[in-house]
Amino acid sequence: MHSKVQSPEAVAAAIKDGAVIAVASSGGGLLEPDDIFAAIEARFLTTGHPRDLTLVHALGFGDRGRRGANRFAHEGMVRRVIGGHWTWSKPMQDLARANKIEAYSLPGGVISLLLRESGAGRPGLITRTGLDTFVDPRRQGGKVNAAASEDIVELIEIGGETFLRYLPLKIDVALLKGTYADTLGNLSLREEPADLDTYAAALAAHNNGGLVAVQVRACVQSGSLTSREVAVPGIFVDHIVVSPQQEQTYRGGYDPALAGLLRTTALPASDEASEGVKRVLALRAAEELREGATVNFGFGASAGVAAIISERGTQSSYWTTIEQGIHGGAMLIGNLFGMAVNPLAIMAATQQFDFYHGGGLDIAFLGMAECDRHGNVNVSHLGGDFIGPGGFIDITQNARKVVFCGTFDTKGSRLAIRGGGIRVEAPGQVRKFVHDVGAVTFSGQQALERGQEVVYVTERAVFQLGANGVELIEVADGIDIRSDILERMDFAPVVRNPARMNAEYFGT
Missing domain, CATH: 3.40.1080.10 (Glutaconate Coenzyme A-transferase)
Structure with missing residues (x-):
């Protein structure tokens, strides 16, 4: 079996023009494989490829500056974005406002669950969630700007009740982050503060014949991860990017108390109710x-x-x-x-x-x-x-x-x-x-x-x-x-x- 360990640049080179990319990240650098993102951005700025991408993310990710979704916010690099939250990337908001991308937004939970349903081969997500909001096709259907013309949500009736059907996604690439992967590709999130929709994104890409790339702090020998530590089985994972200096969040380092591995009395201070x-x-x-x-x-x-x-x-x-x-x-x-x-x-x-x-x-x-x-x-x-x-x-x-x-x-x-x-x-x-x-x-x-x-x-x-x-x-x-x-x-x-x-x- 060939080694799954690859450089970020090799992962970037494997992404084709027009690919649909699912990202399982959230704000503050949570599960953000930024070394992979940076390599994709660098390749685009140098060669113009990959271009015309579709970016799918349930929750917002980025730092309102350079990292996260901002890596993709270049004209021509992304054709469409289906995002749950946009506030961490003003450049992407600017592209949407200027109709330079097709901008859609759906509820964050709907996107997470839709990735799972798509990976399972089911006919999208059928739910009442979103009825009579801006994602209802009787209102905006989740379309954020004039460039977004394709319908991605439809109204259906089951047993006389009205539901929304969010159409399934065809994911070509899942970009994920974990703490460890073993040489077989088994991915562990052991020291991360959340799991998010990592498994659902991997499922959606793998079962569509797509590519799953994970960024981790270390690659360990097969058999060294316990079964309960594995969040995504190795059969799903195509490429492993080892980033020894990766950090748990934008705050830096790794705090075991955020991953529930150590209890601490040093609780976070809050000024949200101070005066x-x-x-x-x-x-x-x-x-x-x-x-x-x-x-x-x-x-x-x-x-x-x-x-x-x-x-x-x-x-x-x-x-x-x-x-x-x-x-x-x-x-x-x-x-x-x-x-x-x-x-x-x-x-x-x-x-x-x-x-x-x-x-x-x-x-x-x-x-x-x-x-x-x-x-x-x-x-x-x-x-x-x-x-x-x-x-x-x-x-x-x-x-x-x-x-x-x-x-x-x-x-x-x-x-x-x-x-x-x-x-x-x-x-x-x-x-x-x-x-x-x-x-x-x-x-x-x-x-x-x-x-x-x-x-x-x-x-x-x-x-x-x-x-x-x-x-x-x-x-x-x-x-x-x-x-x-x-x-x-x-x-x-x-x-x-x-x-x-x-x-x-x-x-x-």
Whole structure:
């Protein structure tokens, strides 16, 4: 048997023009085989090949600079991108905005599960997840720009019920990262912080007759990995790139506590609920927690709830999860979101999304960029840029209760927090409560049909979704309902007898 160990340059040379490439990576450098990416980029910049690639990724990856998806963000190198999250590569966003690539976005979990379904030879992914959002073909069908003209999602009926069918993918290349591979190609993720959709991507490429290349820190002798350590069997793996200096994340080095191999008392610090408006939002949102609940925390303002749990030392009262496949532990935030110190369990992202899609979440805490009169929320299309939903749609559409967290308005607002309340010194220039959201990332109508409980938490008011629309249910002391809330919204919420927000949220 010939050696599977190859240079990054050899892997790059093996990728043909027009190939469909699946990447199983996430933000912060999580499972990012950047030496392979760099070799592909260098070959393109030198020779113009490979070109016209299709890039498929469930979660965003990159550093907003040079690494990750940025390696592919060259005109002519990529023809199409089907991505769950785009924010880590502004150059790729720029190509999409200029219609120089065909830009699509689907829910992150849908892409992970679609890779698995495609590899298994099934007719795509059939699910309710995404109905009435921007990925529904009755809206945008996941198309992000004018260059994206091909339909990749269709509406179907089964037993009188409406579903979405995400069409199967033909993956030519899977680019993966692990800690070790043995000489037979067996891949271990033992010291990595997550598994993501590594197996699903390998399955999709291998069963389509494609190429699977893995980047690892070391290649070891066959038989030296225990069976339970192997995440992808060697039969799937064609090429092994050994990168002795590779790092676990952009933070550098390898931390065994992120892989669950060592428990530590050195937990990550968080300023997501330290003071000011962030603390008000986190404290009020945390009131929606219920002991014993299985919960998910999203990126951004909602991560403050996790900080409050840590501050109170009540981690054992809830079962926490994030979409990258992590259960329990102390979450990292910011650019390293998607990992945890001392995780209780690390599952494949496909398994996590199966859990979410099936209704396993009791409560989800997510951010909120826009909310409209129907209770719809937009977090994916902001200020002319496409951000993408990541796991947002998979999570919010299937949790029993959803708590959206965000400031009431933005850009230039000045707020004074004192005396058990809050005063608006200057309103924000950008309204978040609009007549119609720019794009539907969460469907209020679907929530009502599914019987979900939906709460919208801001620093000055709390709203709830009901049969008659969005209702104002709480107001902070110091806030004038008419001038500070109603006149700052593009629609009129239901107002009956709103309660006062707890003064303790405001530092008294």
